[in-house]
Amino acid sequence: MGAEAPRGERPRADALIGSLQRKYEATVALEADFEQENELRSLGQTTRSKGKIWLRKPGRVRVEYIEPEKQLVVSDGSKLWVHTPKLNQVIESEVTSAPSTPFVFLAGKGDLRKSFDVKVEDFGLPPRQEGAWKAGQPHRLSLTPRQPQPGFKKMWLEVDPATFQITGVEYIDPLENRSRMRFSGIKEGGKIPDSLFQFQAPQGAEILRMPSPGAQSR
Template identity: 30%
Template sequence: MASGSNRTKEQRRQDRSRRMVIVLCTLSLVLLGQGLLSGPSPAQEDKAVQEIKAVVKKIQARYEQTKDLQADFAQKTRVEGFATPITSSGRLFLKRPGRLRWDYVEPNREEIYVNQDDVKMYVPEHSQVLIGKLTQMAASQAPLQLLQGIGKIDEEFNVAPAPNHARGAGGLPLVVLTPKTKDQQAARPFQQIVLEADPKTHYIKSLTLHELSGNVATFEFSSVKPNTGLQDGLFDFTAPAGTEVVRAPSFRAP
């Protein structure tokens, strides 16, 4: 009985850690990416690709002007083999350079803190905090580089229109990002990201993450507030007395 309980507890730790890596990779690779896209001249591209690249440039330009940001999020995850999706919601906070806080509020409280390469995930329900290094957990330097503002989306991803040139509710074309090489795919727990931008602000309105496992997680962002002067203390975490400290596992693709 004890060994079964230990396996269950360890599995919960791994599930939370893997979710944390997915969230961090997604935000760092997309929301905080730097550098405009390069590639063939417009004359060598069809109109759909030109339109997609124009949207991505506007997204990047918007985030390059953003020193800090806060927003609400709603997450829906379709798990392979299960009919009912898992839903959750909360609030996120970003601050350049390299600070992130991601709070799950419903259905259970969890708090994720990132300061450069240091990651902490606090789970009050279990009086537990997972700690680790972003580069070790993601098996790549890319998330840290992009959190620090030195990465480029065009160096990490192929950018393409969605199948059938699908568009979001606001009318802009959906953007599909896929890792450029198999090595990059192996370094991340996802195979592609689909973005929808707000047509008025060009902040990301929704983000759909297709994991290698077959799971699909969709994040909807709302109440986006940029450049409000978030204080550094918002991103600091001190574990309450009696909190168990657990080293988060490193993930490597098989």
Template identity: 30%
Template sequence: MKSILMRVVAGMFCIVVAGTVWAADAAVDDKAMQEVNDVVKQLQARYEKTKDLQADFTQQTRIEGFERPVTSSGKVYIKKPGRLRWDYLDPATEQIYVNQDDVKVYVPEHKQVLVGKLTRMAASQAPLELLQGAAKLEESFTIAPATGKERGVGGLRLLSLTPKGQEGDQARPVQRIIVEVFPKTYFIRTVWLHEVNGNVATFEFSSLKPNTGLGNDVFEFKAPPDVEVVKAPVLN
């Protein structure tokens, strides 16, 4: 079920709540850290005002040992508190519905819907805390300026989030998360997920439409009569 976690984690970033204290390595340059804090402040202010959001996305996954990345695209719908719908449209159709801790994954080609509890299907709890908006991020992540490609569009600093307690814990799939925001609007533009196994998933968002009044019906899955319901396996 690790693939489900990787697919929904990007959408989870779009429900970040206020009141977060951001921590960083003391060795980080003060000026760079101030830039990061400024981006974080603007990002939080934007998402405090965002009750719902819909966007297009493209996903490119580079799998360790394979030369060519896997590319897909679709649409994502988000509504506070804790509702998410993630639609893959190309190259294959797949729908993921999240309501708080309940998750349903519908694959029309297989005529199956996988149902379960997200907290029991995911190896890492930190991204789930972003979705629920209940925990302070500094309890789960160390926040710092990204290294290497340090700036995104508009010259804004990229944010680097490293899950705490990562050392020696191979059960955590996400090693590092890099976040890029749009200038001026401060909505999230790109998320890079670096897994401990070397895989990197890149999600790029476009055509963002905030606060359009998305109804709950958008997030409710109605199974066709010929669909088999399958319980998701539980990770220990």
């Protein structure tokens, strides 16, 4: 992990965070391919998967895992569904003001500085035609939630220095498992139909409805 940028770099870090915030606010819709790596600490295992993700504000998310096994994650902004065909099972939960995954947060509307303690760990380099950094190097920022989140303890973003697109997300969950996702083929601003963010459980599937935080507290 990188360390926070030196004190002398604070103005540069503030400018970078401000640019990322403006990009975040301006991005209404996004779709991309992804590769994901999960380190399961309790099992001592690492799994890898591939798929496609769609985000549309406010709060709409669709993640299709294609390899090695199919799984679907869908949110319409109010509810979140996780469908695992292999188990013939659907997990349904409410989307609260505390996002259950980084993807729900990224599809929302918020102020990065208000929601997180944001630090720049590494300043990136734009791609060059020649030299060691021909492919470029992303900015890397750490985001620690100011309020406890049910799905992640800390998140890192990798950001393209030229476009401020988020090209990667990494996060640690409450069980200290670590997930890394890298995006490719990123498309912004296209029209994504409502139907992609709607979900109906397959006939015969087991449906597990998770209690809302409010229900648990009563």
